[in-house]
Amino acid sequence: MTAFVRNQWYVAAYGREVGRELLGRTVLGEPILLYRTEDGRTVAMSDRCVHRRFPLSQAPSRLTGDHVMCGYHGFTYGTDGVCVFVPGQQRIPRTARLKTYPVIEQDSFVWVWIGDHEPGDVVPPRAPWMDSPDYTVVSGMEPIDGDYGLLVDNLLDLSHETYLHGGYIGTPEVAQTPITTEVDDAAGIVHVSRHMDDAECPPFYAKSTGIETRITRWQDIEYHAPCLYLLHSRIAPVGAPGPGPDGSDPHAFHVEVVYGITPSTERTTYDFWAVARDFALGDEKVSEFLHTSNHTVVMQDVVALNALQKSLDTEKPGYQELSINIDTGGLAARRILARLAQAGADQPATVAR
Amino acid sequence: MTAFVRNQWYVAAYGREVGRELLGRTVLGEPILLYRTEDGRTVAMSDRCVHRRFPLSQAPSRLTGDHVMCGYHGFTYGTDGVCVFVPGQQRIPRTARLKTYPVIEQDSFVWVWIGDHEPGDVVPPRAPWMDSPDYTVVSGMEPIDGDYGLLVDNLLDLSHETYLHGGYIGTPEVAQTPITTEVDDAAGIVHVSRHMDDAECPPFYAKSTGIETRITRWQDIEYHAPCLYLLHSRIAPVGAPGPGPDGSDPHAFHVEVVYGITPSTERTTYDFWAVARDFALGDEKVSEFLHTSNHTVVMQDVVALNALQKSLDTEKPGYQELSINIDTGGLAARRILARLAQAGADQPATVAR
Amino acid sequence: MTAFVRNQWYVAAYGREVGRELLGRTVLGEPILLYRTEDGRTVAMSDRCVHRRFPLSQAPSRLTGDHVMCGYHGFTYGTDGVCVFVPGQQRIPRTARLKTYPVIEQDSFVWVWIGDHEPGDVVPPRAPWMDSPDYTVVSGMEPIDGDYGLLVDNLLDLSHETYLHGGYIGTPEVAQTPITTEVDDAAGIVHVSRHMDDAECPPFYAKSTGIETRITRWQDIEYHAPCLYLLHSRIAPVGAPGPGPDGSDPHAFHVEVVYGITPSTERTTYDFWAVARDFALGDEKVSEFLHTSNHTVVMQDVVALNALQKSLDTEKPGYQELSINIDTGGLAARRILARLAQAGADQPATVAR
Ligand code: FES
Ligand code: FES
Ligand code: FES
Known part of the structure; x- marks a missing residue:
């Protein structure tokens, strides 16, 4: 098996595939949730609910505005991955947040950064004809x-x-x-x-x-x-x-x-x-x-x-x-x-x- | 994986599922054969023939009266799991017997005891509304x-x-x-x-x-x-x-x-x-x-x-x-x-x- | 699992199954390619191209005359398993050859020898009625x-x-x-x-x-x-x-x-x-x-x-x-x-x- 190369940009989807339906893709073994906010921005975050690991791309999980609501018990997350609602109580645990992924939409592709550190000024290669x-x-x-x-x-x-x-x-x-x-x-x-x-x-x-x-x-x-x-x-x-x-x-x-x-x-x-x-x-x-x-x-x-x-x-x-x-x-x-x-x-x- | 709990009663079937057709269920990893005798009693025994391990719930295995006949070479067992017939010879090996399982039919369920010892006076919990x-x-x-x-x-x-x-x-x-x-x-x-x-x-x-x-x-x-x-x-x-x-x-x-x-x-x-x-x-x-x-x-x-x-x-x-x-x-x-x-x-x- | 017996003849096919279409069979875990030459001889060789291991029995691999051409990049082999063509260059690497298998067609069966040495004068058993x-x-x-x-x-x-x-x-x-x-x-x-x-x-x-x-x-x-x-x-x-x-x-x-x-x-x-x-x-x-x-x-x-x-x-x-x-x-x-x-x-x- 060819080893995975981390700390790189990868094509996760075409821009046209990312919309107001939740899309799940697995990149380098990491389950990633993709969707587009109401104002057109693409977000990428972990596709596993912090509560019991239910896949957020799986129905009946769904968007409410720009928030993602888990289809199992309703944990709800903002575009920054931070949990904004849990059922049955007011207090939201501090650690209730999903990993988010840096995203760049370029040349019709949605690129996500899979890495252990931030991309800094590393950008994806270009394919301008797209x-x-x-x-x-x-x-x-x-x-x-x-x-x-x-x-x-x-x-x-x-x-x-x-x-x-x-x-x-x-x-x-x-x-x-x-x-x-x-x-x-x-x-x-x-x-x-x-x-x-x-x-x-x-x-x-x-x-x-x-x-x-x-x-x-x-x-x-x-x-x-x-x-x-x-x-x-x-x-x-x-x-x-x-x-x-x-x-x-x-x-x-x-x-x-x-x-x-x-x-x-x-x-x-x-x-x-x-x-x-x-x-x-x-x-x-x-x-x-x-x-x-x-x-x-x-x-x-x-x-x-x-x-x-x-x-x-x-x-x-x-x-x-x-x-x-x-x-x-x-x-x-x-x-x-x-x-x-x-x-x-x-x-x-x-x-x- | 959640560990199995042995020495307990488990629902293996509804009473209505157990009749004169051989039924195979696997409970806690143990293959179990279930059927009802001609006078209406439910029996549960190992679902693997002692001879070559053929599943007794698999056709053409079948009941003859209250005996179970293996569909491969005809080893035949009584309700107590003891082998009563083998092909080609009169002598039946002493060790030719199937493990049987304690059974209680209660509240429409067929409960079997999965354990290393007898249930003694332990009985299944009740659901009388059933x-x-x-x-x-x-x-x-x-x-x-x-x-x-x-x-x-x-x-x-x-x-x-x-x-x-x-x-x-x-x-x-x-x-x-x-x-x-x-x-x-x-x-x-x-x-x-x-x-x-x-x-x-x-x-x-x-x-x-x-x-x-x-x-x-x-x-x-x-x-x-x-x-x-x-x-x-x-x-x-x-x-x-x-x-x-x-x-x-x-x-x-x-x-x-x-x-x-x-x-x-x-x-x-x-x-x-x-x-x-x-x-x-x-x-x-x-x-x-x-x-x-x-x-x-x-x-x-x-x-x-x-x-x-x-x-x-x-x-x-x-x-x-x-x-x-x-x-x-x-x-x-x-x-x-x-x-x-x-x-x-x-x-x-x-x-x- | 029953151990494999090497250095023996095995039935790989009926003679009628082996013709001018490439046939793949796996015998004792060894992938074998079978076909018949234009003059009617049956040949058996490794079913994996030496180049990148593409199965030679898989389309679009095909026969050209009595040669087998790999459907991926065109490496081509003679009936003796020796590579006679590679793309993009004249020189053919000396080691580019497929393992061949001794074959005997007898009693309507195609027998192949699976072994670490040659069969010598060991021949397959007979079934003349076939x-x-x-x-x-x-x-x-x-x-x-x-x-x-x-x-x-x-x-x-x-x-x-x-x-x-x-x-x-x-x-x-x-x-x-x-x-x-x-x-x-x-x-x-x-x-x-x-x-x-x-x-x-x-x-x-x-x-x-x-x-x-x-x-x-x-x-x-x-x-x-x-x-x-x-x-x-x-x-x-x-x-x-x-x-x-x-x-x-x-x-x-x-x-x-x-x-x-x-x-x-x-x-x-x-x-x-x-x-x-x-x-x-x-x-x-x-x-x-x-x-x-x-x-x-x-x-x-x-x-x-x-x-x-x-x-x-x-x-x-x-x-x-x-x-x-x-x-x-x-x-x-x-x-x-x-x-x-x-x-x-x-x-x-x-x-x-
Ligand atoms: S698994 Fe998502 S809310 Fe429970
Ligand atoms: S396996 Fe049951 S009789 Fe042989
Ligand atoms: S894998 Fe056969 S020619 Fe390349």
């Missing part, structure tokens, strides 16, 4: 019955597109083209690039862009350990001019594929996935096609990773993997995660908010 | 996927009626009115009383009694650890005369709510529930209404306790609860159960019958 | 959620036919007639015989043979530990002549009941079952009747053994069984299995193929 007028986005979330490390492995090596996702996003060139990997250990970022100069155009891009010829296809991965994965995808007909010196690139189509990789329990993971495009903006048909296609691709991963986890569960201790060049990025990610997990564990615990 | 011409009873049983201690907690603190059972039996006054608790440690009985002088009449009582005004509502709990829970409920229109000095109380409606709380395995429980009333005797419509309503209330508890148990299963060791005044009865019950469990474990094991 | 023009066979396979030892117990003592399979193959005489048991410890074979001179004809035989009178019924069990169970069943009308001095037996009907008992995991088992007859050859109606009847009988065993395993799972350590004469064969089988398991474990591990 919430930009220049892009149209389709997105979703699928739970995986597997260690989050399996999803990191999966996404850091796109040669699997050729096999697991053939007919959708994979073509032979993806597996054939060598990659270059760069690791920024200090920042905890792994870059994996694969530039195909003359490749088949897979249906995912052919149908959405209308390109009918072969393409140049660039895949530039930028993984911000532990939680955010960005794939900058550039597609252009073979022979089209490249990006200009100023960075402008009017002859190409750009897709930003974004994944929030959020460990839930030791063997379950939230797979937040999104596809942002800079073409066919607002075209519902293209959006529907890309949503359906990418959901299919995500489900192929989910089915494969669930099966892989089940297999690994029956392996004898000390089983072997065999890594090759394509795994360079994934192995770098594992090293960074191991280091961050160690660093997180080393943090002297300070008073939790 | 089987009295002066009461009409509706009842049922629901299994809970949870520690029996969760159900004890639940029933000893009725302030949860206001939240978990709002719209059925809960009104604001239940949670608001302070309780008085009395503990008879020697007898292992906890009393919790809540007398509401002027309360809303919840649908459960309004529809069954016909009262349309506000009510005085008395809840007098009498918990006989470990297995029997009685709630003496008195409802009368506000202003109606109270009970007379002789104990008669003709101006009120009385409901006796009875629970048999039977630990099955370490995290499953049988929840035997009954509602006995001294009004609208024999009125089928009222019976149907009370059966449906109380079954709904029980299922609200079952759903909540199953969810609570699942939550507790993922808690880190040493998690905290926070108790307040309403928990006084429940905490007293826990103390008595812990003491009885200790006492039961201390009993020198004598030859089991 | 694949002979003189017999017509019906067969199938059912998985059991139980220790394979439970199935060995079950089949070595047929007195259970009277109880568990009454109305199909059981009659009172089976349980009443004493058995004779012979054990060939060196060869690892247990013989259990029960000859009934004047017995009721159960529907299984009455409807298939047309006999309407009482019968002589011989049951001669020959169990080749660990995997092959043969029941030589002879049925003839009472009074018909016995076998001649030359072994010919024209006045009787012969059924060869064959079981492959293959441990899958510690508590799951493959139950390969077959019924071969030397009468009504090719009669579809009789085949259909015997298939349906024997499948029903097998399912009675499956239901009983699954229930038994569940019961045993909740037994306290040190629970007792009580054995009688009918268990002589089963106990001998257990002793042989324990000795073989010990011997298998004692084998010095040599280089596995």
Whole structure:
């Protein structure tokens, strides 16, 4: 099992999922309650009532104004987690308060800080395309019955597109083209690039862009350990001019594929996935096609990773993997995660908010 | 997990459930076979064949007269558990006998003694309303996927009626009115009383009694650890005369709510529930209404306790609860159960019958 | 749990199950991939890709010619288990090879050798009726959620036919007639015989043979530990002549009941079952009747053994069984299995193929 990295920001939900219904999510094994106040602020607190540990996200628990009322015996909490009502008596015990979690809503995601100390000036990494007028986005979330490390492995090596996702996003060139990997250990970022100069155009891009010829296809991965994965995808007909010196690139189509990789329990993971495009903006048909296609691709991963986890569960201790060049990025990610997990564990615990 | 209390009587079934079909129940982790002899006597014995441990309650095991024949290879047992037939040979091994359990059928329940010694003159506590011409009873049983201690907690603190059972039996006054608790440690009985002088009449009582005004509502709990829970409920229109000095109380409606709380395995429980009333005797419509309503209330508890148990299963060791005044009865019950469990474990094991 | 016996042949499949679709089976806890080459040879190799342990029997893994291509990242293996392709590079790591298993296809079964050394000249035991023009066979396979030892117990003592399979193959005489048991410890074979001179004809035989009178019924069990169970069943009308001095037996009907008992995991088992007859050859109606009847009988065993395993799972350590004469064969089988398991474990591990 891949160790959890504490003292980090994680995607707990899309902003659109958090509203006036109580939402329960488990992040790094911590049960978290999410809801939106009447004036639109997102709050995150422990999803376990201090009284008898009833889950606050479980009906008939409910909101009364901005307060959360436990559905078992009515303990009621404010947005700061402090208990404001208990049944049968006036005095409220001083210790009756829920742990709250720092929250930042950014780029359409609700990020929560899982840590032993406050985030200070540490902020989540950015995925600005998620919430930009220049892009149209389709997105979703699928739970995986597997260690989050399996999803990191999966996404850091796109040669699997050729096999697991053939007919959708994979073509032979993806597996054939060598990659270059760069690791920024200090920042905890792994870059994996694969530039195909003359490749088949897979249906995912052919149908959405209308390109009918072969393409140049660039895949530039930028993984911000532990939680955010960005794939900058550039597609252009073979022979089209490249990006200009100023960075402008009017002859190409750009897709930003974004994944929030959020460990839930030791063997379950939230797979937040999104596809942002800079073409066919607002075209519902293209959006529907890309949503359906990418959901299919995500489900192929989910089915494969669930099966892989089940297999690994029956392996004898000390089983072997065999890594090759394509795994360079994934192995770098594992090293960074191991280091961050160690660093997180080393943090002297300070008073939790 | 709440420790099991041995050397006690437990409700294993309603009398009506025990007949000429073999019935298997697991009480305190012991698999027990129940059936009724041709002359109407209830017998309880181990539900595991001595030969290869096949469950005797599992088809094609069956009764032949008053004998139980194992469905696997035909070992056959008398009502005293002694084996009377084995296949392929005349000689029956001397040790071929099943453990039998002392049984008492009382107040519509089948009580079995789970212990290391005989009950002697210890008898089960009484719930005479269950089987009295002066009461009409509706009842049922629901299994809970949870520690029996969760159900004890639940029933000893009725302030949860206001939240978990709002719209059925809960009104604001239940949670608001302070309780008085009395503990008879020697007898292992906890009393919790809540007398509401002027309360809303919840649908459960309004529809069954016909009262349309506000009510005085008395809840007098009498918990006989470990297995029997009685709630003496008195409802009368506000202003109606109270009970007379002789104990008669003709101006009120009385409901006796009875629970048999039977630990099955370490995290499953049988929840035997009954509602006995001294009004609208024999009125089928009222019976149907009370059966449906109380079954709904029980299922609200079952759903909540199953969810609570699942939550507790993922808690880190040493998690905290926070108790307040309403928990006084429940905490007293826990103390008595812990003491009885200790006492039961201390009993020198004598030859089991 | 019954110990696994290594360095033995096991039935992994029927030959008809192995074709150009990838088939995964788990034998003695080892995940095995089975398929047939274009020229009809059966191959068996590890069902876990050396790269990231993806199951090769899981779609979209597939055959390309006689090569197996992993559905995750495309590692491709020859029939000798040697990797012949990896994505993104020319060089194939020397250690990229799957363990292969010796395979023998014999008597309609696919036998695999599970061992730490090569089989040498050890061959699987024979069941020639499975694949002979003189017999017509019906067969199938059912998985059991139980220790394979439970199935060995079950089949070595047929007195259970009277109880568990009454109305199909059981009659009172089976349980009443004493058995004779012979054990060939060196060869690892247990013989259990029960000859009934004047017995009721159960529907299984009455409807298939047309006999309407009482019968002589011989049951001669020959169990080749660990995997092959043969029941030589002879049925003839009472009074018909016995076998001649030359072994010919024209006045009787012969059924060869064959079981492959293959441990899958510690508590799951493959139950390969077959019924071969030397009468009504090719009669579809009789085949259909015997298939349906024997499948029903097998399912009675499956239901009983699954229930038994569940019961045993909740037994306290040190629970007792009580054995009688009918268990002589089963106990001998257990002793042989324990000795073989010990011997298998004692084998010095040599280089596995
Ligand atoms: S568990 Fe929440 S109020 Fe009791
Ligand atoms: S297990 Fe009951 S007779 Fe064999
Ligand atoms: S797991 Fe099979 S190729 Fe990667």
